[in-house]
Amino acid sequence: MTSWVVTARGLSLSYNGRPPVLCDLDLRVASGEFFMIIGPNGSGKTSLLRLLAGLIAPEAGQVEILAKPLTSWPRRHLAQRLAVVPQQLPQDFPFTVAETVLMGRAPHLGLLDVEGESDRELARAAMHFTDVTRLADRRLDQLSEGERQRVVIARALCQEPEILMLDEPTSSLDPAHQIQIMDLLSRLRAERGVTVIMVSHDLNLAALYGDRLLLIDRGRTVLCGSPAEVLTAERLSVCYGCTILVDTHGLGGLPRVTPLPASYGGHVVPAEEPSGRRGS
């Protein structure tokens, strides 16, 4: 029997009377799964992740984390089991990389506890994992976007979560660091059984790493399934509003997604950009 670590039923959300961002959305994520949420800009991916992490409350519907309603989790206990890597990182956070990563221990410490040697060791390991050890003494505002991204992932690892939620963690990374982070996430899953839920724009990374993909468009589920099921040329072309070619990789027959430029016969049907929607 599969054990579901994250369950959502009938999630709906709208900001201040605008058209709904999410509409009656269901999902279930199994323990140890690599679950990826994909969809065009403004489809509600980020809002969905924030709802799942309990950072905002839904208008309707319910989220259960580890078989317990989100609303009945004390914040600190939840943070011991669930870590979040947000899309927007603090620009002016006045701490060093080492201090920031160590803050991942906060949910495991009492109010007046001070981080001990074991906490520091975990922080060092997390920094090593994400390749930021040499930046340890730098302040966060002195880093590039990609470096900051890796620091925040290190902080989430330092939290030792069972569930890790990430919002486009690879969007500002070069290919080497993209693969490094994605490999790290799959290693976390393989070695520690961490469940990974990730919002991504990169359909090819989704194909390479995701166990299951949830494709959403305008706040509704289009399809949830394996990469081969979800990533088909016709469905993606309709959803994203441009011509998309899907063929098969030499690597194990995984789908490979290529948006076609006009010179190769592609054309774009821009969906009416939903004004005032936040995030993607």
Added chain:
Amino acid sequence: MVDERPLSARLILVTMVLAMVLLVSVLLGLTFGSSDQGGGELLRAFMGTGKTHSLASVIVWRIRLPRVILAATVGATLSLGGLVFQALLRNPLAEPYILGISGGSAVGAITGMLLGFSPFPGMALSAFGGSMLILFLVVGLVAGQTTLGRDSLLLGGVMMNAFCGAIIMSLISITQTSEVHQILFWLMGDLSMCSTERLPVLIAVLPCFTIIFTLARPMNLLLAGRESAAALGVNVRLVSMLLLAVTTFMVSLVVCQSGLIGFVGLIVPHVLRLLLGSDHRLLTPACILGGGAYLILCDLLARTLPTTGEMPVGIVTALVGAPLFILLLWRARR
């Protein structure tokens, strides 16, 4: 500049060094003043080796010591208040005086004074009411924005101050008793009016300091934003509400005793942050000790600089603080 020592070691070091600074300030504050008694004699009186009923002993024990204690408490409270507001609003320019919290507390206190309330708890409560009202207005003004806008917050505070000033002036204009002089001095921030009997009231700030210290790590996490803090296990709503209430309470309590003393909550946390970094677990005790020392020294200047009489300490802190505020604003704009 990264300190590799564990936090507890740094905490002890910082606390000890600043406690020494505070002690030296206290001794200076006891030794110097408008009386022409020699410093040595006053110090002996303080140590208890002089004659017990000498003039020196009266000056030290009855006049200067209460005043030094008052200055230390007020300085510590205002500095810590500044630190908390800066963390909660994520704005390095936030401070009880600039936000108008002190002004609201003044309106409440003066109203209480004119209505004939006792200094405690009557005036303290009316001051707390006034400052809470202003706090809600200022924070409500910028609420709903994901990051509290620096400019709207400052403008809100300036307007609240102007408004409170107008209310205070109108209260003064309809007052005809001798209280007017008292109110005027108090508006300038004055430590000379506090009577010894009222000092024990200030003990109430100690539990406030303790609560703020226990919330020091959540304050660190809040600097990354409310959602980030929540994801790291902070009950953001509870922590913010508790911090705002406790801080407003202790600020209004000291404003009742000292009047409006501005910019202490700006300059002390800022200097300490430059020296110690941004960890609130260090900054909280540092602000308490350093803020106390700072206001004792400002008060010493206020007592000794004028050739006759003395000036309100609020003038000294404004002369030092206002230029610094402008400098910070200029640097933030770049």
